[in-house]
Amino acid sequence: MRYKKLAELYQELKSTTKRLEKIKILSKFLEYLHKEDRDVMYLLLGDIYPEYDERRIGISHQLAIKSISKATGIELKQVVKEWKSLGDLGRVAEKLTLNKKQSTLHNYILTTEKVLENLRKLPELEGKGTVNKKLALITELLTSASPIEALYLVRTLIGDLRIGVKESTIRESMSKAFFDGDKEASKKIQGTIDKSNDLAAVFDVVKKGKLKELKKISLEVGKPIKAMLAQKAKDFKDGFKKLGKPCAVEYKYDGFRLIIHKKNKNILLFTRCLENVTKQFPEVVGYIQKYVQGKSFILDSEAVGFDRKTKEYKPFQEISQRIRRKYNIEKLQKELPIEINVFDIIYYNGKSQLNEPFKKRTALIKKIIKNNPYKIICAKQIIIGNEERAKEFYKKALKENQEGVMMKNLEAIYKPGSRVGHMLKIKPEERDLDLVITGAEYGTGKRKGWLSSFVLSCKDKNKFLEIGKVGTGIKEKSGQGITFDELTKKLIPLITKEKGKTVYIKPKIVVAVIYQEIQKSPNYASGFALRFPRFTALRPDKSLRDINTLDEIKEDFKKQKRNYRYG
Ligand code: AMP
Numbered sequence: 001m002r003y004k005k006l007a008e009l010y011q012e013l014k015s016t017t018k019r020l021e022k023i024k025i026l027s028k029f030l031e032y033l034h035k036e037d038r039d040v041m042y043l044l045l046g047d048i049y050p051e052y053d054e055r056r057i058g059i060s061h062q063l064a065i066k067s068i069s070k071a072t073g074i075e076l077k078q079v080v081k082e083w084k085s086l087g088d089l090g091r092v093a094e095k096l097t098l099n100k101k102q103s104t105l106h107n108y109i110l111t112t113e114k115v116l117e118n119l120r121k122l123p124e125l126e127g128k129g130t131v132n133k134k135l136a137l138i139t140e141l142l143t144s145a146s147p148i149e150a151l152y153l154v155r156t157l158i159g160d161l162r163i164g165v166k167e168s169t170i171r172e173s174m175s176k177a178f179f180d181g182d183k184e185a186s187k188k189i190q191g192t193i194d195k196s197n198d199l200a201a202v203f204d205v206v207k208k209g210k211l212k213e214l215k216k217i218s219l220e221v222g223k224p225i226k227a228m229l230a231q232k233a234k235d236f237k238d239g240f241k242k243l244g245k246p247c248a249v250e251y252k253y254d255g256f257r258l259i260i261h262k263k264n265k266n267i268l269l270f271t272r273c274l275e276n277v278t279k280q281f282p283e284v285v286g287y288i289q290k291y292v293q294g295k296s297f298i299l300d301s302e303a304v305g306f307d308r309k310t311k312e313y314k315p316f317q318e319i320s321q322r323i324r325r326k327y328n329i330e331k332l333q334k335e336l337p338i339e340i341n342v343f344d345i346i347y348y349n350g351k352s353q354l355n356e357p358f359k360k361r362t363a364l365i366k367k368i369i370k371n372n373p374y375k376i377i378c379a380k381q382i383i384i385g386n387e388e389r390a391k392e393f394y395k396k397a398l399k400e401n402q403e404g405v406m407m408k409n410l411e412a413i414y415k416p417g418s419r420v421g422h423m424l425k426i427k428p429e430e431r432d433l434d435l436v437i438t439g440a441e442y443g444t445g446k447r448k449g450w451l452s453s454f455v456l457s458c459k460d461k462n463k464f465l466e467i468g469k470v471g472t473g474i475k476e477k478s479g480q481g482i483t484f485d486e487l488t489k490k491l492i493p494l495i496t497k498e499k500g501k502t503v504y505i506k507p508k509i510v511v512a513v514i515y516q517e518i519q520k521s522p523n524y525a526s527g528f529a530l531r532f533p534r535f536t537a538l539r540p541d542k543s544l545r546d547i548n549t550l551d552e553i554k555e556d557f558k559k560q561k562r563n564y565r566y567g
Contacts, residue, residue: 003145227300228418458547
């Protein structure tokens with residue numbers, strides 16, 4: 001397919017902000033998309049491979065600038081100048097391609113196959129001369145690109161397509177194109193996307209226009225799958241009303257989700273964002289080999305940190321670095337040990353378990369896992385219909401430093417990627433405080449250019465004492481609530497000192513935050529840290545006189561212990 005056709009589609013999609021319009025445009029395109037052009041499905045989301053595949057384009061702005069300069073014959077300095085004035089590298093490429101000085105205009109017609117071929121070579125390059133090889137691959141494409149092609153090529157390269165298409169837009173467009181927008185079809189398509197995480201594979205099947213065909217896409221061990229998510233219950237009464245009696249009540253561990261695949265001897269670990277983290281957790285691979293029976297399986301679990309000496313469980317923040325860190329793994333493994341708590345099974349010895357009731361799945365886990373505390377265990381669980389006993393269990397979970405409990409319907413199936421009403425979380429009520437911002441950190445990625453993590457302080461006589469950091473509750477886009485952009489603009493004039501990404505801020509902006517718990521902490525000057533803080537509002541109506549004091553926080557700390565720690 002000509003790349004120009006795709007670029008024109010991008011343009012058309014971009015021309016409207018209305019979701020239904022976008023779906024109409026995209027569904028028409030999908031109707032006429034040929035089987036052999038199936039990989040264009042990845043390009044629609046700015047990717048080159050299915051979502052489960054970790055290979056990404058990963059081109060820096062710097063390299064894109066160099067390539068624009070090479071392809072158009074315009075000096076690097078000039079390209080940078082244009083970038084500063086237009087603020088968008090895609091537009092720079094478009095403009096400069098239009099004014100192209102070189103006579104190489106349109107060497108050959110650019111196709112989506114050629115674009116994918118070159119882009120797919122990028123993540124494979126390693127070692128010496130990589131940058132130049134990458135540059136050559138991109139420049140080859142840009143040299144043959146027309147202005148509109150150059151615009152979208154560059155946007156794809158830097159991972160900023162800006163056409164307002166999400167996975168859900170594609171799902172609805174598939175449903176409209178091949179099933180007249182039938183709601184049931186949309187649901188089934190989404191289910192297949194969640195299982196396979198491969199839009200082209202789903203396209204292959206939906207194109208036939210038969211819903212039954214969707215069943216043919218099933219789980220594959222080794223290919224990451226989206227986790228099932230929970231809704232909230234107000235309390236046990238509410239939970240039992242929604243789920244029926246009895247149901248399973250389990251510890252809601254305060255760690256991170258780990259989905260474990262085993263296929264013969266091969267073991268792979270994925271996070272809930274489908275990221276492969278096997279290398280970071282060699283000990284977990286060992287536990288699976290040793291303590292879980294079965295040739296092939298997919299287990300759903302929560303990894304929780306604990307203190308090697310006291311055996312006390314630690315909050316997630318203290319072990320979060322284990323997920324990202326790719327070096328000194330052995331040392332980290334010793335310092336920050338984790339325990340795997342298995343709470344579900346999705347696949348076992350050649351058979352999907354998705355449609356089995358939870359009671360059967362949970363029984364299967366208990367059969368195949370040899371419990372080894374502080375290594376791997378089945379999540380702590382009771383099957384119960386009695387509110388009082390459920391509450392006792394909940395208190396025990398909190399006492400052991402966990403977040404609360406999960407209530408699960410015993411008959412329910414496993415629905416990958418869905419926030420289901422048959423799995424409910426119960427956590428302590430949230431409480432609020434008014435605090436002042438005294439520091440911040442510049443963000444990265446999508447939040448680049450904004451302050452994105454804010455240090456909060458309470459008051460102690462004339463001093464301000466730090467009590468935690470908050471980044472949650474602030475929006476990236478304007479609409480409801482305060483945005484990073486607005487907050488950054490308010491704070492920049494108040495910066496007193498900068499050190500790398502960190503800035504110190506004159507205490508002035510008062511904010512309301514809610515949190516779940518206060519913990520003692522040596523990391524902050526107040527001696528306390530907020531657990532799960534979330535920003536709720538700016539309080540321009542409040543002054544520094546009104547913010548909470550250290551004494552009040554100490555009082556809250558004591559009260560909370562009485563309230564739900566030891567009840
Ligand atoms: P939340 O992130 O607050 O929506 O809570 C859902 C998360 O709790 C899941 O994604 C899991 O990572 C975690 N979790 C901890 N323990 C369990 C459990 N026993 N069953 C299901 N999820 C759990």
